[in-house]
Amino acid sequence: MKITDACVCPRPAGDSSVRRMALEAHELGFDSLIAVDTPSCEYAGVYVASGIVIRDVPVQEVASRVKRSKESCAIVSVQAGDNGRNRTVLGVRGVHILCGIHRTDRYAFDHVTAKIAADNGVAIDISLAPVIKERGVVRQRALDRYFDLILLCRRFEFPLVISTHARSVLEMRSVREFSALASVIGLDIPDVEQALLNAGRLQSPSSAVKVVQ
């Protein structure tokens, strides 16, 4: 059972090294991190899982990119787009997380996509970055998308993960701050606990028992 921040972006994308982020995550109460474009490692008692974010790629290419990333055993996140793209992406085997829902339009994630996500066990990412960094209309729109997402989650029970998408240690938040910020979008403490554990489960998915001879 690992409490995990589902996405951080250390150097060179950000200004903090992966070791520093792991050190900070340990102080903030996390057991593991999913770090984009970083090899898996363990530092300061925090397990850093390798993550890949597939964005700005046509839907047709997503499957081949996911297949290529299977060798690295990384957690694969795909940027959400319009409704058609999301339905296709959620059906691709090997996709772990659909991220960036807050940037999509209202109809991009509906009851059909929610059911596909639940059936395939693909987690939907709630990024706290727009809640923390944005102001005004942009934040209101993100909050609106998250309210809708949580409504669908309660109905269809697809897994949720929560992330900061931190590019710096200054953008990382503690577990307590995660649950406080998540309460703004209507997630209560058991939901947040579940979402924080879901990212850890993606790293070691349960599979059917295999007979080894």
Place this chain on the structure above:
Amino acid sequence: MTSRPPTLREKRRYVLIRIEPAGTVPDQKELYFAVHEAVSSLWGDAAAALIHMAVVAAEGTYVIVRCRRGMERELAIALTTVTTCGGQRISLRTVATSGTIESLRERIAVMRAPDAAVVVPDECTIDGRRHTVSNCSGQKVDVIEKGFKNTTRFFLTREDLEDI
């Protein structure tokens, strides 16, 4: 003007926050504006008036923020959304909440215990650019690019410095 008797005064709570990155000492007034903006943009003017926030003391990288009793949670959530102060990138970490400023001052004194002296190089080169070590505590090392403008701050560890 006479002050109200204690039973008629409104109850307040004081929140102790630590400012990161270490060594950052922002102006108290600028910090007040940053927190006030965060509170009113997140909760709206009506709730901001109920929270009744004020920056009452700043001691180095620790700041004590006041709010009305019962509104600590709202204030703490708003504090997590503060990202800049006076053009400087910061992060506010809530440390403790108390009913008196005095008890928070005692906590600051406990937390300010000096670190063991660590030896790190004064300068390093990252991506071909020279950087100065600006802060070092325990394993954490912050470096700032040398120059007058557009200088970048990197957050590293001592092991990272050894690897570079």
